[in-house]
Amino acid sequence: MKDTYTYQIGNNLYINLTNRCSNRCTFCVRNGKETYEGYPLWLKGGEPTVEQVIAEIGDPKRFGEVVFCGFGEPTYRLDAMLEICDYVHERGGRTRVNTNGHGALIADMGAAEKLKGKLDGVNISLNASTKERYDALCRPQIEGAFEGMLAFARDCKKWGVNAWFSVVDCIGEEEIAACRALAAFIGIPLRVRPMIE
Numbered sequence: 001m002k003d004t005y006t007y008q009i010g011n012n013l014y015i016n017l018t019n020r021c022s023n024r025c026t027f028c029v030r031n032g033k034e035t036y037e038g039y040p041l042w043l044k045g046g047e048p049t050v051e052q053v054i055a056e057i058g059d060p061k062r063f064g065e066v067v068f069c070g071f072g073e074p075t076y077r078l079d080a081m082l083e084i085c086d087y088v089h090e091r092g093g094r095t096r097v098n099t100n101g102h103g104a105l106i107a108d109m110g111a112a113e114k115l116k117g118k119l120d121g122v123n124i125s126l127n128a129s130t131k132e133r134y135d136a137l138c139r140p141q142i143e144g145a146f147e148g149m150l151a152f153a154r155d156c157k158k159w160g161v162n163a164w165f166s167v168v169d170c171i172g173e174e175e176i177a178a179c180r181a182l183a184a185f186i187g188i189p190l191r192v193r194p195m196i197e
């Protein structure tokens with residue numbers, strides 16, 4: 001079966017740039033799965049090039065948004081993602097990334113600054129209100145993951161990047177309220193999304 005570099009859900013086109021990730025979230029859609037929504041998202045032949053992705057996007061105005069989100073953390077391919085963003089914007093499309101917020105830790109210092117003007121939306125998975133809860137739920141594979149994610153969010157705000165936090169609804173009302181308070185403290189919105197079974 002051919003590797004999936006891009007896949008469409010609803011009116012959006014999703015880009016599966018990498019399978020690398022700095023977390024091992026307990027709720028991740030890839031846990032024990034070969035496919036998502038029928039698309040095989042494990043990249044058995046390696047990560048796609050910018051040219052391969054662009055060839056599949058074609059005219060980005062056909063889609064509501066071009067979203068960087070697959071079986072991995074897109075900021076591992078920061079430069080490729082930014083190049084694809086330029087292609088999409090030059091042709092009148094819109095871009096978003098769903099990220100765990102570790103970009104400045106895994107890709108490059110100043111990652112949030114680099115997203116300005118490239119991503120129309122940045123969805124940062126907050127998922128927990130404390131480091132202890134975050135570590136238990138997201139099982140990070142790098143040092144300083146929780147603090148790094150919060151610093152990335154602060155940097156997005158500082159650089160005027162349109163960013164918001166998201167949490168999955170399975171964490172419970174009390175924890176959602178604590179995440180809402182943390183998001184308010186950082187100064188970016190919080191969105192609660194249903195857990196994908």
Ligand code: SF4
Pocket residue numbers: 021022023024025027028029030070071072073100125138
């Ligand atoms: S950060 Fe995203 S891709 Fe990585 S393990 Fe968590 S849910 Fe999965």
